[in-house]
Amino acid sequence: MTDVAGVTGGQAVAPDHRPPDRVVVVGASLAGVRTALGLRRNGFAGTITLVGAEPWLPYDRPPLSKQVLLGEWTPDRTRLASPEQLAEQGIEVRLGDPAEALDQPGRAVVLRSGARIDFDALVVATGAAPRPWPFPTPDTGVYDLRRLDDATAIRDAFDTAPRVVVVGAGFIGTELASAAARRGLPVTVVEPRPDPLAAQLGTLAGTALLDLHRRHGVRFHTGRAVRAVHGADRVTTVELDDGTLLDADLVVVGIGVLPNTGWLRGSSLELTDGVRCDGTGVTSTDPAVWAVGDVARWPVAGHVEPRRVEHWTSAVEQAGVVAYNLLRPPADRRVTAQTPYVWTDHYGLKVQLVGLAGPDDESTVLHRSPDGERFVAVRHAGGRVSAALAFGMPETLPKLRTAVRSGATLAEATALFG
Amino acid sequence: MSLRVAVDRAHCELHGQCVERVPSVFRFTDDGDLDHLTEADDDLADDLSDAQFLCPAQAIEVGPA
Ligand SMILES: Cc1cc2nc3c(=O)[nH]c(=O)nc-3n(C[C@H](O)[C@H](O)[C@H](O)COP(=O)(O)OP(=O)(O)OC[C@H]3O[C@@H](n4cnc5c(N)ncnc54)[C@H](O)[C@@H]3O)c2cc1C
Ligand code: SF4
Numbered sequence: 001m002t003d004v005a006g007v008t009g010g011q012a013v014a015p016d017h018r019p020p021d022r023v024v025v026v027g028a029s030l031a032g033v034r035t036a037l038g039l040r041r042n043g044f045a046g047t048i049t050l051v052g053a054e055p056w057l058p059y060d061r062p063p064l065s066k067q068v069l070l071g072e073w074t075p076d077r078t079r080l081a082s083p084e085q086l087a088e089q090g091i092e093v094r095l096g097d098p099a100e101a102l103d104q105p106g107r108a109v110v111l112r113s114g115a116r117i118d119f120d121a122l123v124v125a126t127g128a129a130p131r132p133w134p135f136p137t138p139d140t141g142v143y144d145l146r147r148l149d150d151a152t153a154i155r156d157a158f159d160t161a162p163r164v165v166v167v168g169a170g171f172i173g174t175e176l177a178s179a180a181a182r183r184g185l186p187v188t189v190v191e192p193r194p195d196p197l198a199a200q201l202g203t204l205a206g207t208a209l210l211d212l213h214r215r216h217g218v219r220f221h222t223g224r225a226v227r228a229v230h231g232a233d234r235v236t237t238v239e240l241d242d243g244t245l246l247d248a249d250l251v252v253v254g255i256g257v258l259p260n261t262g263w264l265r266g267s268s269l270e271l272t273d274g275v276r277c278d279g280t281g282v283t284s285t286d287p288a289v290w291a292v293g294d295v296a297r298w299p300v301a302g303h304v305e306p307r308r309v310e311h312w313t314s315a316v317e318q319a320g321v322v323a324y325n326l327l328r329p330p331a332d333r334r335v336t337a338q339t340p341y342v343w344t345d346h347y348g349l350k351v352q353l354v355g356l357a358g359p360d361d362e363s364t365v366l367h368r369s370p371d372g373e374r375f376v377a378v379r380h381a382g383g384r385v386s387a388a389l390a391f392g393m394p395e396t397l398p399k400l401r402t403a404v405r406s407g408a409t410l411a412e413a414t415a416l417f418g
Numbered sequence: 419m420s421l422r423v424a425v426d427r428a429h430c431e432l433h434g435q436c437v438e439r440v441p442s443v444f445r446f447t448d449d450g451d452l453d454h455l456t457e458a459d460d461d462l463a464d465d466l467s468d469a470q471f472l473c474p475a476q477a478i479e480v481g482p483a
Binding site for chain 1: 432434435437446450467468471474
């Protein structure tokens, strides 16, 4: 078995190599349901219990800020598994009853209802939740966007043609701005950083994306924080730290997420910014406990410390790896150091990012469309490519992946588009 | 011998996960469209199943030919 640089704590060795009979997966969303289905695909014949806090069967989140907000998809199109499929696969689903505690010595999960579910192996897939808003807000008109009911509530609120203020110009905030602007609504985005999206995309592509938004009428207040949100029970204005007052009927807050690890407090698991795992997906401290998706901190190619990657494909890849490894003795397990991939959609244009750039990595454009609107760029440091992005050019992605995976030099990456 | 491969073009969002995973079946054309074989060898069943899993648009269908 190969070892991944930077994974400390070594391989957790199970006392015996007996495969588990009872697997409990906590978190009934993308990473959780894909782990459960993956276990069956790998021939697991024991019991699988999938525990979810939300009342709905697993659904997909990326369409929430895209097709659902635009009214192009009804919520049922986002479903990740049908009740029939789950029943056929012998996956017992317990919804609307969150896990409240892990009884680690007793090898059981305790749910809010008081139910105890025993396990031989536990998969933590509880994802992440919006960072709480730091001060009080009116009861009506202020949303975050993580769950299905958030998306449908915002979509419905769009119908009354409100003035929209978005707090936070990350992927979710700007996708929301795109959806609102496409619905013809006036949109203002507030972002404390001077260069929105630069952290995610680099200054070059971040600026290009911001320009695209401006051409669609979205206004930005950058380098400004929100000081207060006013309104008795319904929001009326948003006050910025320079005293600017923005009229608002609908405020959406997208200021990042925090991993859902509260229910694991008191366990031996390492929980600083997510559950720490090695490249096989097992937690650093308990050989019977695994973690996948937004809640998990796995090794990432080219980086020393494991870190959370809040992307769709990471959740799916990790679920696949854990579904394979959990049934096997340590010596037969697969190790991954993932190459992150994320996409984001704005006004019908898709921006795709492969790899993970450092904050100071430079950007270089390798190729532009004849009209100059679409392009391919790489991020690089010390002459080596760390990440690559396609701005409205999905067909270039295979080449970009190759460049990032192989740690190409800038010259090699340039030659790919020569 | 073979499997039937179909992509629902109304759902496909050109993420290229399939091209990455099973390049012998899926490819991008020069003008950026997805192209794929409609039949594939049984040996590729696992790879195709991975591609189905990795497709963010859930657009790939694989069945007996
Ligand atoms: C609006 C939106 C748009 C996005 N767009 C993109 C995109 O374009 N591209 C991309 O790559 N990624 C995107 N993402 C990110 C992607 O959706 C996530 O990476 C993915 O959902 C992670 O899956 P997960 O299963 O790990 O976590 P989650 O989807 O967060 O699911 C965790 C589940 O666990 C449940 N849970 C929490 N605590 C408990 C508990 N104690 N007991 C039981 N259950 C619990 C939660 O209710 C939730 O259902 C987007 C996310 C959002 C919200
Ligand atoms: S992975 Fe899915 S969405 Fe992406 S190109 Fe292939 S079929 Fe289309």
